[in-house]
Amino acid sequence: MPCRAAACYTSSPGVFKTAGRGGERPAAEYRLPALGEGSKPALCNVAPRGRGGFQFVGESKDTGCFECCIKCLGGVPYASLVATILCFSGVALFCGCGHVALAGTVAILEQHFSTNTSDHALLSEVIQLMQYVIYGIASFFFLYGIILLAEGFYTTSAVKELHGEFKTTACGRCISGMFVFLTYVLGVAWLGVFGFSAVPVFMFYNIWSTCEVIKSPQTNGTAAVEQICVDIRQYGIIPWNAFPGKICGSALENICNTNEFYMSYHLFIVACAGAGATVIALLIYMMATTYNYAVLKFKSREDCCTKF
Numbered sequence: 001m002p003c004r005a006a007a008c009y010t011s012s013p014g015v016f017k018t019a020g021r022g023g024e025r026p027a028a029e030y031r032l033p034a035l036g037e038g039s040k041p042a043l044c045n046v047a048p049r050g051r052g053g054f055q056f057v058g059e060s061k062d063t064g065c066f067e068c069c070i071k072c073l074g075g076v077p078y079a080s081l082v083a084t085i086l087c088f089s090g091v092a093l094f095c096g097c098g099h100v101a102l103a104g105t106v107a108i109l110e111q112h113f114s115t116n117t118s119d120h121a122l123l124s125e126v127i128q129l130m131q132y133v134i135y136g137i138a139s140f141f142f143l144y145g146i147i148l149l150a151e152g153f154y155t156t157s158a159v160k161e162l163h164g165e166f167k168t169t170a171c172g173r174c175i176s177g178m179f180v181f182l183t184y185v186l187g188v189a190w191l192g193v194f195g196f197s198a199v200p201v202f203m204f205y206n207i208w209s210t211c212e213v214i215k216s217p218q219t220n221g222t223a224a225v226e227q228i229c230v231d232i233r234q235y236g237i238i239p240w241n242a243f244p245g246k247i248c249g250s251a252l253e254n255i256c257n258t259n260e261f262y263m264s265y266h267l268f269i270v271a272c273a274g275a276g277a278t279v280i281a282l283l284i285y286m287m288a289t290t291y292n293y294a295v296l297k298f299k300s301r302e303d304c305c306t307k308f
Helices: 067-076 078-113 115-159 170-215 223-227 249-256 257-298
Strands: 008-012 014-016 028-031 044-049 054-057 229-231 246-248
Touching: 028 067, 028 246, 044 229, 078 115, 078 170, 078 257, 115 170, 170 229, 170 249, 170 257, 223 249, 229 249, 246 249
Parallel strands: none
Antiparallel strands: 008 014, 014 028, 044 054, 229 246
């Protein structure tokens, strides 16, 4: 059963009829105030009422600029728009800050913790590979964010029926469902990225807190300072035979005062925050795409109005 009757038309001044659709509704006639000479035929919306009857809703009017703007703003997928801005910002912070922080980490290891190049050759290759992966992540999410935003515009317009009668196809619903599945997979993957990005923050925080202990008045200037050490080998990023691998006392304090350590520590924090922002953006994408897909699936059924 259709939600609305067929469009009505004027057959003579002051009279309009509704055309029956598929035998479901008989033609009905209604009287309106007589149209003046030169007036345009009245167009109206008619809704089902009771058994075999219709109810006059009102005449359609030519919308002005303000009404047109309101209609266009109604089709903006605000959730997808906010998620896109948040996703772009988070990915930019994660990729940009993470790339620079990884380069600074390699410099610290080479200068202080592993002077032999062969000891950290594998780590250098892994970090270089991660930097290339960062380029790919940035490019992929730039394109994926634009595609999801465009899909949000199209599905929102279809759901709100801003451009006429609602129409959907099996292909459109399949594409929308594919975006739902892909967004869920990316959301789970970025949860892992967010957890992984917290590991270097934890390592640098331990080094920084050890330096703060060395700088404290209770230990500063005493023999106990040289017994406070950081062994980077215990984190597994360099082998146990790496030399020196462990830095103690004033040498460790000098490392904490370097520009590389300060920048790398704070850039890893920002990169971790960017990964968290991307996770939130993907969660918003999940909710928006799932809602749009569910509504499209529901409204594609011919009897959606009678079973609502």
